[in-house]
Amino acid sequence: xxxxxxxxxxxxxxxxxxxxxxxxxxxxxxxxxxxxxxxxxxxxxxxxxxxxxxxxxxxxxxxxxxxxxxxxxxxxxxxxxxxxxxxxxxxxxxxxxxxxxxxxxxxxxxxxxxxxxxxxxxxxxxxxxxxxxxxxxxxxxxxxxxxxxxxxxxxxxxxxxxxxxxxxxxxxxxxxxxxxxxxxxxxxxxxxxxxxxxxxxxxxxxxxxxxxxxxxxxxxxxxxxxx
Amino acid sequence: xxxxxxxxxxxxxxxxxxxxxxxxxxxxxxxxxxxxxxxxxxxxxxxxxxxxxxxxxxxxxxxxxxxxxxxxxxxxxxxxxxxxxxxxxxxxxxxxxxxxxxxxxxxxxxxxxxxxxxxxxxxxxxxxxxxxxxxxxxxxxxxxxxxxxxxxxxxxxxxxxxxxxxxxxxxxxxxxxxxxxxxxxxxxxxxxxxxxxxxxxxxxxxxxxxxxxxxxxxxxxxxxxxxxxxxxxxxxxxxxxx
Numbered sequence: 001x002x003x004x005x006x007x008x009x010x011x012x013x014x015x016x017x018x019x020x021x022x023x024x025x026x027x028x029x030x031x032x033x034x035x036x037x038x039x040x041x042x043x044x045x046x047x048x049x050x051x052x053x054x055x056x057x058x059x060x061x062x063x064x065x066x067x068x069x070x071x072x073x074x075x076x077x078x079x080x081x082x083x084x085x086x087x088x089x090x091x092x093x094x095x096x097x098x099x100x101x102x103x104x105x106x107x108x109x110x111x112x113x114x115x116x117x118x119x120x121x122x123x124x125x126x127x128x129x130x131x132x133x134x135x136x137x138x139x140x141x142x143x144x145x146x147x148x149x150x151x152x153x154x155x156x157x158x159x160x161x162x163x164x165x166x167x168x169x170x171x172x173x174x175x176x177x178x179x180x181x182x183x184x185x186x187x188x189x190x191x192x193x194x195x196x197x198x199x200x201x202x203x204x205x206x207x208x209x210x211x212x213x214x215x216x217x218x219x220x221x222x223x224x225x226x227x
Numbered sequence: 228x229x230x231x232x233x234x235x236x237x238x239x240x241x242x243x244x245x246x247x248x249x250x251x252x253x254x255x256x257x258x259x260x261x262x263x264x265x266x267x268x269x270x271x272x273x274x275x276x277x278x279x280x281x282x283x284x285x286x287x288x289x290x291x292x293x294x295x296x297x298x299x300x301x302x303x304x305x306x307x308x309x310x311x312x313x314x315x316x317x318x319x320x321x322x323x324x325x326x327x328x329x330x331x332x333x334x335x336x337x338x339x340x341x342x343x344x345x346x347x348x349x350x351x352x353x354x355x356x357x358x359x360x361x362x363x364x365x366x367x368x369x370x371x372x373x374x375x376x377x378x379x380x381x382x383x384x385x386x387x388x389x390x391x392x393x394x395x396x397x398x399x400x401x402x403x404x405x406x407x408x409x410x411x412x413x414x415x416x417x418x419x420x421x422x423x424x425x426x427x428x429x430x431x432x433x434x435x436x437x438x439x440x441x442x443x444x445x446x447x448x449x450x451x452x453x454x455x456x457x458x459x460x461x462x463x464x465x466x467x468x469x
Binding site: 149152153156157159160166169170171172173174176177180181184205208212216219220223224 | 306358361362364365368369372373378381382385386388389390392393396397400401403404
């Protein structure tokens, strides 16, 4: 049988997204968490509009980062429990491809809703149009990186019980570069400085993690399943 | 032949006579370094006697990074050749790396208070050492929750390798971040050249810290080997002779 990687990739991704969308709780919870965390800050800090606008990049980015890493825990868990993961592991397709399908479906079901809701949150935090565009662009480049890197940790901890906080603890240090550049771009946009080089760096992060993360995730899944 | 040398049994046998020698080397370097550093080296013309914390701070920071590098090499060997001894070395090194990193942060902050006037600044170097501590803690957390030995060894190897790919990226992004966000930063302690009478004790202390790491990691590895190989005949024989 001829192996058609692209076809397999699209089919499995479609299948995964369908499963995630059917269990609404899975993808709505991180989204609500994201909105709630952002809304906590004006309540805690006060409603000074300029202060809020200054803090907005950091607040929104940290909330998006936390929502992503928390939702990451589910990515391989159900499949592992039901034995579907073992089935994927014995299939003839390379593990990195299968890891990439899981990551893609996670990003489409969790990352995209985050991006779509973020202009609303930006308005709540008093961002202007230019900054809202920067917010969407940085999240568009940044959330795939969050999903890709997080998947390595999710695969490593797939066999571990009661790991609610283990995964964030393990992966948050590796999220720091993308956080720095994501918020950096927004701050520089606010100050009307040239940002194109920083977008290029974010693009480099996407490409770099796109190369390494599926490979390492695949290896990690193999280790977890064989153990 | 090479593989035999890397077996836990061979490691245990070959390191038995080494332990006292390493201990002696450590004591020699440490006693010279601490004595010369505290009493013989002249006081700094700007910082007075306050600079003497360098004899703990720099060696611990250096050793903390050296340990992570060692762990990364061990992780690659473990993943590629499935060698047991490197996995043991990696798992025994991690807590020591975390302690040395913490020591570097604490001594650095004690040094920073009189010299910079603050316990902590979000300087690039300080921040990346803090992140190194977080990475160590993540490693230790992952290690402590996986029960199966082989799964644990290989999973921690992967996270170590992710760390070594990321460390330069984290470091440089933090450097850029602190130049992006900070205004005129407090200038680093200007010490373009260091007097030889200050340098020799420092080198001795660095050697002492490395020897201390080697010594403790060796003892920890020997214990770990006995624990892991507890079912084998040679461990029973060792236990009888104790």
